[in-house]
Amino acid sequence: MIIIITKKSDPITLLIDEHRIMERVMDVMEKLAEGIEEQRPISSDMILGNIGMLLECNDEYHYGKEEDILLPFLEEIGKNEIKESIQSCIAQYRENDKLLATIIDSVDGHSNGDMDATIRIMENIREFVRNVRPLYLNEDEEIFKPLKKNLTTEEMDRLSEKFQEFDYDWDGPTLNNYQKLVREMELKASYNVW
Numbered sequence: 001m002i003i004i005i006t007k008k009s010d011p012i013t014l015l016i017d018e019h020r021i022m023e024r025v026m027d028v029m030e031k032l033a034e035g036i037e038e039q040r041p042i043s044s045d046m047i048l049g050n051i052g053m054l055l056e057c058n059d060e061y062h063y064g065k066e067e068d069i070l071l072p073f074l075e076e077i078g079k080n081e082i083k084e085s086i087q088s089c090i091a092q093y094r095e096n097d098k099l100l101a102t103i104i105d106s107v108d109g110h111s112n113g114d115m116d117a118t119i120r121i122m123e124n125i126r127e128f129v130r131n132v133r134p135l136y137l138n139e140d141e142e143i144f145k146p147l148k149k150n151l152t153t154e155e156m157d158r159l160s161e162k163f164q165e166f167d168y169d170w171d172g173p174t175l176n177n178y179q180k181l182v183r184e185m186e187l188k189a190s191y192n193v194w
């Protein structure tokens, strides 16, 4: 008889894994910026698809779990200092919202051959990635990895259950689907830029 044991990730590891997805989305963003610099035809649809995925996967899904579930949970179990550190990471991320907004606003101009708009997209992508990439790594190393050691098995189980409820109510893709979607995006970008 063959017994298959499937290992279930703890809820904090899931958040860390989501950071890796976002980094891959940003790798594609950087490839698009590189393509623009090399004057390759980078379509507005590709740019919007990339930014759209970041907004959905990070701002709605990932931060939905951090803000709506993890923060109240940490408060409930008396870990307010960790809660504040996570809030500070999210606030630092949000300081970059205007860069994404500028990219989205410039896409029409880019489609119409406006060189200033195209350069604005390239510069804002690069500034966004430069600012945001270290935030994920910092959250992993300074907050999530220590937190994993700090939570009891019972607390992990309760958090896991809350995340499952979030996934159940969420009508977009979840972690596994995002992994597939980002792979498709990487391949699509590779035809245009590599």
Ligand SMILES: [Fe+2]
Pocket: 015, 019, 062, 066, 139
């Ligand atoms: Fe995060």
